[in-house]
């Protein structure tokens with residue numbers, strides 16, 4: 241089941257299919273409540289991409305995204321690939337900036353102990369569109385005091 245229904249006031253994401261993805265389906269939400277649209281591998285039909293255990297690969301999607309200002313694309317792993325094969329995104333969540341006009345690529349790593357072949361059209365990751373807040377930056381001489389202060393990295397204990 242796939243769903244093309246958008247939430248109300250949803251941003252419109254423009255997608256350009258590059259020649260090496262022209263026969264692949266556009267990304268789509270697999271169910272009516274799916275948060276992410278699945279991305280497919282645009283590797284050659286006759287040349288699956290081998291990822292050896294412990295190695296990583298940049299997998300082409302053959303897609304250029306036009307994400308409106310105020311939003312970003314987050315590339316996240318698919319849990320099934322992670323659970324069954326140890327295949328995940330190394331830089332998760334990958335950030336797709338709204339002003340990026342290059343081909344979106346997915347950085348996969350094989351954390352499993354077997355060779356894994358990425359086949360053409362395989363759904364390798366998912367993209368979640370999220371709103372972004374861009375902050376104003378102000379330099380300060382001193383940061384305002386708080387109860388936590390400089391405590392971190394487990395300073396509150398575990399229990």
Ligand SMILES: O=c1ccn([C@H]2C[C@H](O)[C@@H](COP(=O)(O)OP(=O)(O)OP(=O)(O)O)O2)c(=O)[nH]1
Nearest residue numbers: 315331334335336337338340343344345346347
């Ligand atoms: O998984 C990813 C992550 C990033 N990108 C593209 C889109 C993004 O807008 C651009 C830059 O990503 P990022 O800012 O994470 O990388 P960087 O190492 O800081 O590169 P740059 O100096 O180009 O910003 O690379 C991808 O295609 N896939």
Ligand SMILES: [Mg+2]
Nearest residue numbers: 335336337340
């Ligand atoms: Mg950057």
